[in-house]
Amino acid sequence: MLIALLNDNLTLLLAIAAGVLCVLGLQGLSHPKTARRGNLCAMAGMALAIALAFVHPSMEAYGWVLLGLAAGAVVGVPLARKTPLTSLPQLVAVFHSLVGLAAALVALGMYLQKQAFGLMEAKLALEMGLGAAIGLITLTGSILAALKLQGTIGGRPWGWWGRHYLNLGLGVGIVACTAWFTLTFSPVAFGLIFILSLILGWTLVAPIGGADMPVVVSMLNSYSGWAAAATGFAVESPLLIMVGALVGVSGAILSYVMCHAMQRSFISVILGGFGNAEAAVGEASTTPSKAAALAGTEDVAYLLNEAEQVIIVPGYGMAVAQAQHAVKALTQQLLAKGIEVRFAIHPVAGRMPGHMNVLLAEADIPYDLVEELEDVNPRFAEADVVLILGANDVVNPAAQTDKSSPIYGMPVLEAWHAKRVFVVKRSHRPGYAGIDNPLFTLPNAALVLGDAKEIVEKIGTALKAA
Amino acid sequence: MEIDIFTWLVVVLILSGIIGYFVVWGVTPALHTPLMAVTNAISGIVVVAAMAVAGPSILSIDVCAMLPCPYPQYVVPMQWAARVIGVVAVALCAVNIFGGFAITARMLAMYKPKEEKKA
Structure with missing residues (x-):
């Protein structure tokens, strides 16, 4: 492994400190008064994490990495400043998709690096497959969610009878390809994981719409965290796992809160369509209820x-x-x-x-x-x-x-x-x-x-x- | 007794999950949107892994004398491809980090109590 040298123990402790700062960041959100300080804590944690990655002994391509960071800042900051607040849900969904894609790209990049030297291992292949799959499901799911929220694609849920079987089939396919990839490191298997996950992300979100969108957005929030955690296992970074788990749990709790508030099970939301979409759209719009009083x-x-x-x-x-x-x-x-x-x-x-x-x-x-x-x-x-x-x-x-x-x-x-x-x-x-x-x-x-x-x-x- | 690093990582996962559980339940519902934005920003932590992919120096073909390179003729292009992919991943994470923190700060700046309005 390229990781070693320098003072590993100190680096690890500092990485945990960065994770703790992120925890404090969320802790700050317990009240609006402390929230801004919380955000600063999380920013400090992230800055520390990036600094640690910079002093990592295997780091050589400083220019390239700085270029990447700068490009991200140039795109990200104006996006966050200028986007009207009414488009906030879409923006959040788009951000989720980026993390998903990044996690999948990391898996792909690592695969190329390891494979170049013939250094792939079964455990690593499993973790990479998992990271890529969760990341790509997040990617297409979030893009579709953003399009629905934007209104580009109707928010109406798309229901068709075969979708559960299709999703099940895709899920089984991903598991099978991951097993295949773990055993053989075959690029074909890896490619199939990518393709199937991209499709699954889309078909998972497609049948969900309208008032169920808060659940979808929080669910994708959770997925992006688990994608980071899976990546953490692949690169053996406790920091990634810590922060990934934090985000994953946060999204899961938000999903739970939303489902609870709608008195629906998470499963029924994910399987899509509030009380069969057909009935909701059809008759309802035409028959006004008993005469309601009108007021000026x-x-x-x-x-x-x-x-x-x-x-x-x-x-x-x-x-x-x-x-x-x-x-x-x-x-x-x-x-x-x-x-x-x-x-x-x-x-x-x-x-x-x-x-x-x-x-x-x-x-x-x-x-x-x-x-x-x-x-x-x-x-x-x-x-x-x-x-x-x-x-x-x-x-x-x-x-x-x-x-x-x-x-x-x-x-x-x-x-x-x-x-x-x-x-x-x-x-x-x-x-x-x-x-x-x-x-x-x-x-x-x-x-x-x-x-x-x-x-x-x-x-x-x-x-x-x- | 030697404990596998994987086991330690699982320990980290479980304990972090528990911490997250209690911290997130403590977040006031009024701040659930900023919570989503800030978790979005910190999920950009993947940048650390992306930097590890983009960062290493590119080794020449000579390295294949020591390592079992399956495709010696592609060893340099594969490393370059990994670097480019890594840089793209770094950029994507950076959008999240900078954008996520900026949008969180923008939102939080709007939450004002009654008293503050007089000032």
Whole structure:
């Protein structure tokens, strides 16, 4: 092996220190106050890791490596600075794909290096095969997820009967090729691992869409971590394994949180299509539910003016309409009148974990006004007005009352306990799940139809006049 | 008793997983998006492996006198190919690292408490 020389023990200890800094980075995210310091910790950890790789005894091609790092910085920083925050889920997905590709390239590069000198070993081949497979599944899966989030490809899940068999077949094929590669180091086997993994990444994500996207994004987050850990085994680096495991566990926990919030098993999300896609798309759009009361923006403004406590429930509709700044303006108006305003956020609102929180933060809404499901639910009974902005399934009372409902048992925001509920929606259409929402026809509820941003602005104008 | 390095690495994997489990459950849901962004940045740690692939000097064909090179005529091109692939991998990881930390910092800068607004 090329690794040895210098002071191995010291290098190892420093590498672990770099890993610990990354752990502290995540630890910092336990509160917004410490979060920025956490990010700096993680950056320091990464800087230390890169520095250690630079002083590694086998490192010779400094120029080349610096070129690579510089190229990455030149692309990465403007991408992160300029991308509008509404495209954040896509950007995160694209970043996942890069790690996946890098892990696969490392496996390929190592293979060429070892094979040039006839130094391949079975254990190494197994680890490389694994790293490449996870990396490439992450690559195509993330690209497809990004395209779906961007809207280039319809977010609608693609369901066809044979997909489970296809995925199973691809999975078995990858395992078989990895075994073949481990035994023979055959380039054909290695190539087949690449091809099959690329296809599997695509077919795994293809049947999943819409409201299930947060799960997919967090799952790919997890995969990118496991790809790094597998690479760590191949290069025998405890640091890579440490950080990879950290990322892998983090993504897995986020997936779990999302699934739990939707009251669905991880398996059913991965297998795709919320409550069979066929039913959801077909009839639902045509039949409006029982007549729901309609309200105008003046009505809303009038009641807001009279209210003492207001809760706003943002959903994906707010993100689509980019209404967060209008919401902020309205919030300020209400606060100026001495009205208490809270935001209630459901864990799966939006297209990625914490999506609504970021949008509200972007609009400069203080995080102390923003509350999670468990904390805010008891408060709905005291609220005079609840304003629901483009959220639907997460406020559906059927989740608690209707045993036959597909979302029965899902934790929801109990908006219906409030004195008045206004639901800002683009149309009569039910939400993603295609389930009727009995909330809309309750006597204390009314729909305000239109684009969330326009409606909120109009409410603001009406409120000024009131 | 000699313990295989693989075993040590498995130990590292398990313990890191446990640490990660507790640390991540401690992250407030409001910061789940920054969490994803920062884990994204640190998953760029693959750069260390990429540098190990891009870094080594290219050995001439003479090395095949000592090592069992299966394809002696390709020994130099294969190393070059590995270096180029390694550099590409370094660049991809760097996009993640720089981009990931930058986007995290950008997001975190937006999270403000009520009090701070007066300042």
